[in-house]
Amino acid sequence: MVKFQVLPVMSTMKAALVKTLGLVHDSDILEIVEDYPRPSRGKGQVLVRVLTCATSAGDMHVMSGRVSFAITPPSFPYIPGSSVCGVVEEADPEAEFKLGDRVIAHMGMKPWGALAEYAVFEARNCVLAPESISDEVASACGDSAATALKAVELAGVKEGHRVLVLGGSGGVGSCCVQLAKIAGASFVAATSTQVKLLEEELKADRAINYKEVDWWSIAEFQEQPFDCIIDCVGGGGHFGKAGANRVLKSGGSGGKFIAVVGDEPEPIIHNPLQLAGFASRLLWRSLWTWLWPWSPRYICFVTDADSSTIKTILDHMAKDKLLLKVDSSGPYPFTKDGVTAALKLQESHRAHGKVVIRVNRKG
Ligand SMILES: NC(=O)c1ccc[n+]([C@@H]2O[C@H](COP(=O)([O-])OP(=O)(O)OC[C@H]3O[C@@H](n4cnc5c(N)ncnc54)[C@H](OP(=O)(O)O)[C@@H]3O)[C@@H](O)[C@H]2O)c1
Structure with missing residues (x-):
């Protein structure tokens, strides 16, 4: 009789990868891959299916390699990005989030790991996104x-x-x-x-x-x-x-x-x-x-966007009509050309509001 061995199926995802440190506008440092291993979460963490990801000046400091002694990704190639709007895929049973909740999530002081179909965040850096704000604006609340x-x-x-x-x-x-x-x-x-x-x-x-x-x-x-x-x-x-x-x-x-x-x-x-x-x-x-x-x-000073800060911002948006400006040239598509254009704009210091990349559609 033939025996079949069941091998574990490794889940993969689409991800942006920075191959080497440098400036986006004068080198080919970026690629988009379809088969990157999906991350798994630990206790106190939330696995999020990313809808939109906003770029930041902090992402560019790291990517350029200018501050490599102070802050650098743990290994190469690495996934850039730190601030997203996404949907909860997995969380601790006692967490305040459940499957399918739309959240605003931020990587904290480590600006990498978010520009992919799935990303893992500390639960303390996640906040429920109000229905009244779009995915684009929600991803811009973080930093x-x-x-x-x-x-x-x-x-x-x-x-x-x-x-x-x-x-x-x-x-x-x-x-x-x-x-x-x-x-x-x-x-x-x-x-x-x-x-x-x-x-x-x-x-x-x-x-x-x-x-x-x-x-x-x-x-x-x-x-x-x-x-x-x-x-x-x-x-x-x-x-x-x-x-x-x-x-x-x-x-x-x-x-x-x-x-x-x-x-x-x-x-x-x-x-x-x-x-x-x-x-x-x-x-x-x-x-x-x-x-x-x-x-x-x-x-x-140096900031760290935790959930209480994000909640205060959401309060200002609801009560005081704080407008989170998203640069009107976006959202950029999650393709090599789209991500490169978004990062070039961020790098140029000419963005008018936040630069946003659309990673996944809802559903
Ligand atoms: N201390 C911290 O913890 C912390 C945290 C986050 C960010 N930051 C820093 O904050 C800075 C701002 O970040 P950002 O994401 O808002 O955007 P940014 O990309 O650095 O700035 C974009 C804006 O700067 C304007 N600009 C450029 N040169 C200018 C000039 N000479 N005078 C007036 N406006 C000028 C541009 O407007 P025009 O098109 O009109 O020129 C554009 O709207 C970054 O340098 C970042 O590193 C610090």
């Missing part, structure tokens, strides 16, 4: 909005404050503009070439096209300095320009400069010395401006 929330909190924006957001049309900046208003700011100005978007959609009180006007030289801003500047662009000596031109109040009068991005928007960190230099430059300025009340205070 940029959380960063903006933290920036506005650190700035201590209050009723009557005057706030300037540098880079007001990006994923982080577009939320900063709105969250500053929600916190009670009486005047919010922002810089970008997207003047119409800032004024009409994001309701900024003043939009400054930075290609035409230097924000630090505007007489009105020098006469009535800001309580806070939130810098979502970095580089360009913005902190020095704000202080030297007196468009930001001194620390003694409550003036704060919130560096979402520091002087090095694309830092190079390949060894401990470069890491120490990068961190000490930021921390030294934070320290001396804290001790020296005649200068505006300089505050830098």
Whole structure:
């Protein structure tokens, strides 16, 4: 009699893979494969069928290899992506999610593993997605909005404050503009070439096209300095320009400069010395401006989007009509050309809102 041996069938999935670190716009670092092993989850984790995945500046820092000493994927090739909207396939029996629930999920401080048909997330980084928001918007809740929330909190924006957001049309900046208003700011100005978007959609009180006007030289801003500047662009000596031109109040009068991005928007960190230099430059300025009340205070930070932060963002969306801007060129298809185009846009610093890739359809 012939005996058949039953072999386990390995489930596979379609996934984006980064073969080697580099810039998307000048090298062929990416491929899409159809037969990558499906991940399996452990206790406290949720297996999600990904519907949409939003890219982020953090994805590009890792992919470029610029910060390889500080943060690098555990092995190669690796699956990029960190922020998704998806459907629960498997969770612990006692978890708050059940099969088929639509969730917003984020990888936390490890920006990889999400741009595939299936991905595993820590349950603490997952939140039920409200029916009222689209998959595209849900995938955009994870990192940029959380960063903006933290920036506005650190700035201590209050009723009557005057706030300037540098880079007001990006994923982080577009939320900063709105969250500053929600916190009670009486005047919010922002810089970008997207003047119409800032004024009409994001309701900024003043939009400054930075290609035409230097924000630090505007007489009105020098006469009535800001309580806070939130810098979502970095580089360009913005902190020095704000202080030297007196468009930001001194620390003694409550003036704060919130560096979402520091002087090095694309830092190079390949060894401990470069890491120490990068961190000490930021921390030294934070320290001396804290001790020296005649200068505006300089505050830098790193965010981690956990479920409570995402819930706060969802609350603002429901109550305060916070609009999570998705770049209108997307959603991009889950093909090599589609993913490459999405990542190139993210890499260019020209995205107007979040860049989203459609991975799966519902059902
Ligand atoms: N500290 C943290 O924990 C943390 C967390 C997340 C992100 N970040 C950082 O936050 C930054 C923003 O990220 P993002 O995802 O929002 O988008 P991004 O891709 O860095 O920025 C896109 C936006 O920047 C605008 N922009 C570019 N150059 C500008 C300039 N010189 N002046 C004014 N606007 C300018 C562009 O508008 P135009 O087309 O009008 O130029 C575009 O809307 C990134 O550098 C990222 O690394 C920090």
